[in-house]
Amino acid sequence: MxxxxxxxxxxxxxxxxxxxxxxxxDGLVIAAFDTAATTVGLAETGTERDEARRYVLDTMGQSKIEVFRALFDSEDRAQQANRAFEAAYDALIDGGxxxxxxxxxxxxxxxxxxxxxxxxxxxxxxxxxxxxxxxxxxxxxxxxxxxxxxxxxxxxxxxxxxxxxxxxxxxxxxxxxxxxxxxxxxxxxxxxxxxxxxxxxxxxxxxxxxxxxxxxxxxxxxxxxxxxxx
Missing domain, CATH: 3.40.50.1000 (HAD superfamily/HAD-like)
Known part of the structure; x- marks a missing residue:
C-alpha cells in the first residue's frame, strides 16, 4: 500500500x-556469488562466507563490481570475482x-x-x-x-x-x-x-x-x- x-x-x-x-x-545471484567467492579463495563455510553472503543480500541492486570491491582486498581479486560471478550467472540464465x-x-x-x-x-x-x-x-x-x-x-x-x-x-x-x-x-x-x-x-x-x-x-x-x- x-x-x-x-x-x-x-x-x-x-x-x-x-x-x-x-x-x-530464484536465487541465482547468491548461487553465482558462491561460485565467485570460491574462485577467489574465500572459505566455503564459516563466518567470513556468511558475512559476505549477508553483504551481497544487503547491497542487492548495486553494481556488482562495486560490491566485490567492497568485499575483497584488491582490485585484481574484485575483478576476478566479478568475472566468475558473471560467467556463473550467465550459465544459469536459460531456464532460470x-x-x-x-x-x-x-x-x-x-x-x-x-x-x-x-x-x-x-x-x-x-x-x-x-x-x-x-x-x-x-x-x-x-x-x-x-x-x-x-x-x-x-x-x-x-x-x-x-x-x-x-x-x-x-x-x-x-x-x-x-x-x-x-x-x-x-x-x-x-x-x-x-x-x-x-x-x-x-x-x-x-x-x-x-x-x-x-x-x-x-x-x-x-x-x-x-x-x-x-
Whole structure:
C-alpha cells in the first residue's frame, strides 16, 4: 500500500529495475556469488562466507563490481570475482529467469499510455543483454541501461539521470523509479524522481524501502498501473 499520496506531477518516464522487480531469478545471484567467492579463495563455510553472503543480500541492486570491491582486498581479486560471478550467472540464465507475473502487461500498458519505460540493472550490460534475450524482451521497453557506459551503478543517481536525459523528460519530477531494493529507492531520491515505488517481490522489505526513500510500497510491479494511470 502507498505510504504517501501520489505526486501531482504527470509521470513521463518510469525507470524500472529488472531482477527482483520485473524478473524473478530464484536465487541465482547468491548461487553465482558462491561460485565467485570460491574462485577467489574465500572459505566455503564459516563466518567470513556468511558475512559476505549477508553483504551481497544487503547491497542487492548495486553494481556488482562495486560490491566485490567492497568485499575483497584488491582490485585484481574484485575483478576476478566479478568475472566468475558473471560467467556463473550467465550459465544459469536459460531456464532460470522468468518475468514477474504482470510485469510485461505493466510495461505494455504504461507505454500504450505514452509513458516511456527504461529497464535498469546492477549487472553488466552483457549480462543484462543475456537476460533480455532469454526472456524475448528485445522490444518490450524503450531502452535498457547498465552501469558502465550509462554511468555509475546504484545507489548513485546516474542510471536514472541518464534515462531521463535519453527520454527527454520535461522535469526530473516527471520520473518514477521502481525497484525492490533500498539502492533503487536511494538512487531515485538522489536523482530527484518524485515517485519512488518499492516492490515486495525481491530483496528488501517495506521498512528498508521506506527508510531509503520510497514514496510508495506496493506488492508487485503488477500494481503499478493503478498507481500511475487514470
Amino acid at each position: 502507498p505510504n504517501s499520496t501520489a505526486s501531482h506531477t504527470a509521470v513521463e518516464l518510469v525507470v524500472m529495475d529488472m531482477a527482483g522487480t520485473t524478473v524473478t531469478d 529467469v522468468a518475468p514477474v507475473p504482470g510485469a510485461v502487461d505493466t510495461v505494455t500498458r504504461l507505454r500504450d499510455a505514452g509513458i516511456k519505460v527504461v529497464l535498469t540493472t546492477g549487472f553488466s550490460a552483457a549480462t543484462q543483454q543475456r537476460v533480455i534475450e532469454a526472456l524475448g524482451w528485445q522490444d518490450l521497453a524503450d531502452a535498457w541501461l547498465a552501469p558502465g557506459a550509462a554511468g555509475r551503478g546504484r545507489p548513485h543517481p546516474d542510471l536514472v539521470l541518464t534515462a531521463a536525459l535519453r527520454a527527454e523528460v520535461s522535469d526530473v519530477a516527471a520520473v518514477a523509479v521502481v525497484g525492490d531494493t533500498a539502492s533503487d529507492m536511494l538512487s531515485g531520491l538522489r536523482a530527484g524522481a518524485s515517485l519512488r515505488a518499492g516492490v515486495l517481490t525481491g530483496a528488501h522489505r517495506a521498512p528498508a524501502l521506506r527508510e531509503a526513500g520510497a514514496t510508495h510500497v506496493i506488492d508487485s510491479v503488477a500494481d503499478l498501473p493503478a498507481l500511475l494511470l487514470p
